Amino acid sequence: MATVNPIELQKYLKGMNYPASKDDLIDHAEEQGADDDILDLLEQLPDEEYETPTDVNKAVGELE
Numbered sequence: 001m002a003t004v005n006p007i008e009l010q011k012y013l014k015g016m017n018y019p020a021s022k023d024d025l026i027d028h029a030e031e032q033g034a035d036d037d038i039l040d041l042l043e044q045l046p047d048e049e050y051e052t053p054t055d056v057n058k059a060v061g062e063l064e
Contacts, residue, residue, distance in 0.1 A: 004037055004038060004041050004060065006057045006060065006061075008038070009038060009041070009056070009057070009060060010053055010056075010057070011032075012028075012029040012032045012033070012034040012038055013025060013028060013029060013032070013053060013056065014032070015028075015032075016028050016053070018050060018051055018052055018053070019049045019050060019051045020049070020050050021047075021048075021049055021050075022042065022045050022046070022047050022048065022050075025042050025045070025050065025056065026039060026042045026043065029042055041060060041063070044063050045059050045060070045063070046059060
């Protein structure tokens with residue numbers, strides 16, 4: 001799996017309203033033009049509610 005920079009990830013989640021589900025994150029990233037690496041990474045996240053961008057980065061860090 002390609003390593004994704006947390007700053008790059010958050011660029012595609014800018015303007016996201018939290019709390020957000022995994023599906024909300026994926027939909028928003030797609031709308032922001034995220035590439036396949038970002039979308040693949042988000043697909044691997046646990047299916048739960050994320051309260052903040054920090055929660056998303058933490059979950060991503062646990063995948064890598």
